[in-house]
Amino acid sequence: MKPGDRVSLQIEKGVYRGRGLARSGGRVVFVTGALPGDRVRARVDKVKRDFAEAALEAVEEPGSARREPPCAHAARCGGCTYQPLEYEAQLALKRDVLVESLSRARVPLDGVDLAVTGSPEEGWRWRARLHVEWEAGRPVLGFREEGSHALVDVERCPQLTPGLARLADEVRSALAAEAAGLRGVEELRLGEGGDGASRAAVLNVHRALDPQTASRLAARVPSASGLGWQGAGPGAPFVRIAGEPYLFTPRPHGVLRSHVLSFFQGNGALLDVLEATALAPLAGARRVLELYSGAGLFTLPLATRAEHVRAVEGAPWAAADARHNLAAFGHVQAIEAAVEHDAPEWARGRFDAALLDPPRAGAGPEVVDALARTRVARVAYVSCDPTTLARDLARLREHGFALRSLHLLDLFPDTFHMETVAALER
Ligand SMILES: C[S@@+](CC[C@H](N)C(=O)[O-])C[C@H]1O[C@@H](n2cnc3c(N)ncnc32)[C@H](O)[C@@H]1O
Known part of the structure; x- marks a missing residue:
């Protein structure tokens, strides 16, 4: 077995980090994207003494718990490795x-x-971190593709709570509308409190936002109770644009x-x-x-x-x-x-x-x-x-x-x- 080989493999089981384990010629092969019970065709990427790593090219025969992924972005988005697996089988x-x-x-x-x-499976996530890239002056917001740096434009992530999804939509439109002043934005951090009212967004930027752009941005994100930006590097200060950056979650004791x-x-x-x-x-x-x-x-x-x-x-x-x-x-x-x-x-x-x-x-x-x-x-x-x-x-x-x-x-x-x-x- 050598890098570049195409091999047909029977996946014995799933292992940590979403990979499937198969054996070939006495060597363990970890296949990214393969699920338990699949028969797959995979391309060998790395060969070490005791194991090899391969990427899934095609599912030849699906394992019994494979399903049609509920999310439209599942084929490319690297966020949800187990989308194509029945939920009970995931557990x-x-x-x-x-x-x-x-x-x-x-x-x-x-x-x-x-x-x-x-x-x-849906509507549970009240914290999210989305990458931002700029293509021909247009913002692309989403998650990285599995095993690559390519960004997948995720228009709607079903994991987000409805409130967080609305906030993400507003920021997406605001980035598009104010693109000229916001091209330094590289990442977006979103959060929602359990009170259903507090919602905040932070833009991570590689160059400071000018105050006029920042205030126009705030007007375009009405569902945020807090909005701010933060420069690059550890410990960079948080700069408030509007409201308060706090999320409030009622618990039994306060x-x-x-x-x-x-x-x-x-x-x-x-x-x-x-x-x-x-x-x-x-x-x-x-x-x-x-x-x-x-x-x-x-x-x-x-x-x-x-x-x-x-x-x-x-x-x-x-x-x-x-x-x-x-x-x-x-x-x-x-x-x-x-x-x-x-x-x-x-x-x-x-x-x-x-x-x-x-x-x-x-x-x-x-x-x-x-x-x-x-x-x-x-x-x-x-x-x-x-x-x-x-x-x-x-x-x-x-x-x-x-x-x-x-x-x-x-x-x-x-x-x-x-x-x-x-x-x-x-
Ligand atoms: C998994 S979170 C748990 C936080 C909390 N128990 C909760 O459920 O909200 C881990 C926390 O450890 C903090 N942390 C990470 N490394 C640390 C370290 N070496 N010393 C102290 N805190 C650390 C992080 O800032 C983070 O707040």
Whole structure:
């Protein structure tokens, strides 16, 4: 087998990142775009000693769970790898990927409860990031094609809530109408609050917007309660154009404010079940260490139950939201710091439980080891990447923590992404 070869392959199963696994001549071949049970023709891109990578050229015989993708953009848009798979089969595949990730990391699953919760496939997304390119002076807004940098013009993404879709349409028309002054726009960040009224957009630009263009833009985006722009590079300031850039989400214990540039969970439909699942392993905990706490989605309910909470968040926008959202709770410390830098403070906290919700890179050995040096006996680990979750759970196991339950929540239907809440004890 060599790059450029065309091969016919039987896909045995799906693996993480939306690829199908086949075997040819004793070598594993990962095929982008292939689904479990497919017979495909694929073009070999890379050949390594133990495996090869190939791109799908044609489905010769579809697997039994293939379907006509509901979204018109599915054939090109790289956002929704699993659109052509029946939804129940998507859930089964994600469950298999999670189990395989843990098995490969040698995390035993005997006696571990494994639950799966699905999501509506449409209208769930209340945060979105769209790329913008300019073709002959006309804006193209959308997502990248799978495995390429080509931008797919996505006129209507069915994942968006109706409010976010309306906001995206308004910004699209405004970019077209004010193209001369807006050609520096490269990306668009959109968010909607759970109150149904707050909606904000941020234009990421490589050259500053002039004030006249900015105010004409604001007039063309009436459904935004907040609008602003931000230059390129990490830490570039947010420049307000109109309204306030905050999104408001009512929760059982108060209204959470989050800046449109703060992290906030993207699936509004599963927010309640995510919160309940993440907090369940900590029932009765008195002193809780919360790491990667964002704007305080989990901190707020923890504040109403625990005697003391230390919530650590590194991003300035989210940390400012957390301070605002938790100001009424004197027993909650909302700390702005990198988790790894905060670790020397943990011994003093006499914590009995911890909740972690790291980004895709996971917590990593340094943070896991520091956590293990505390008195924490119960851990809820919320993860958006099964491979880094498996790595961190294996390390927690070395420190004497046993895995009690796993709950896969499909916060990202039709994509290969998945959320998992793991409960551990020692
Ligand atoms: C997956 S989000 C979870 C946020 C929150 N738990 C929620 O559900 O809204 C991860 C958060 O960790 C923060 N973060 C990433 N790396 C960090 C680090 N090294 N130290 C502290 N916070 C970090 C991000 O800014 C983000 O807010």
